[in-house]
Amino acid sequence: MFTPRLEGKRVVVLSNNDGCAVARSNEVKLLGIKMGEPWFKMEKIANQHGIIAFSSNYTLYGDLSARVMSILSTFSPKQEIYSIDECFLDLDGFDPQSLITYGQTIRQAVKHNVGIPVCVGISDTKTLAKLANHCAKKGLAGENGVCDFGRMDEQERSALFASIPVREVWGVGSRITEKLLTMNIETVEGLRTASQKTNHISQTRSPSTHPPPPKEKFNSGH
């Protein structure tokens, strides 16, 4: 943001005392450098590929996060800040037809007023909104960083969910993923269509079993 020439470059941000990589630009992710990789392990590769490393500045990130959240708060009467780079906005009562356009407006406002690129995921539950955000961020569905599951038909959604590993679902960690794998549930679609009688996990974890009002979710993602 403050150093435009870094755009498109291989950049990592290191944790306190420059220990591990805590943030990576997409160009670095492509090199296969993992989140949390210690600097001493990647130093050689970093020098080879001209990776630029920075120490972290958490005060600055907190400040920028507050700016982003403050802009987002103007787009809904109800905002729930979930983490430094994520929040839910309640869009209950908004015209369902125009939510994609609304999402674009929100995205542009954050980009213009702060300079941080964010993605928007829209759906009926927080779990699904987070998944929609994942799809927007990875370019799996939606357009220009906005994905609204409500504007996709059943068939499209099924095909999309069948292409996403179940571990991408909010709350499904490595252990539940393992357990689900033993039940032959590998994808989001597998989890969604799993029989609730035979699978107690799907009762508590399946996105389709949570019925709160429409939510929208943001996540900064470069």
Place this chain on the structure above:
Amino acid sequence: MVGAGIFDGDLLVVDKSLNPSSGDIVIAIVDGDLTVKRLIKRGSKIVLKPENPRYKEIEFKDGQELQVWGVVTSTVKKFI
């Protein structure tokens, strides 16, 4: 930018939410660096004018993209 009253070491207040118009002092991105200049629209051309006779104007012609990072709204002078 001494001609606009901005000197080395001054603190600038920048509003990113404003849309720049001709005559505004802006922070622009030129060759990957941030720079402060006055934005001037001359016919179809856009010019970044350094308010300092020692530097040259930067012209943007058709097809060249100028990225404005923010609009400078005020400056703070430090005495120490």
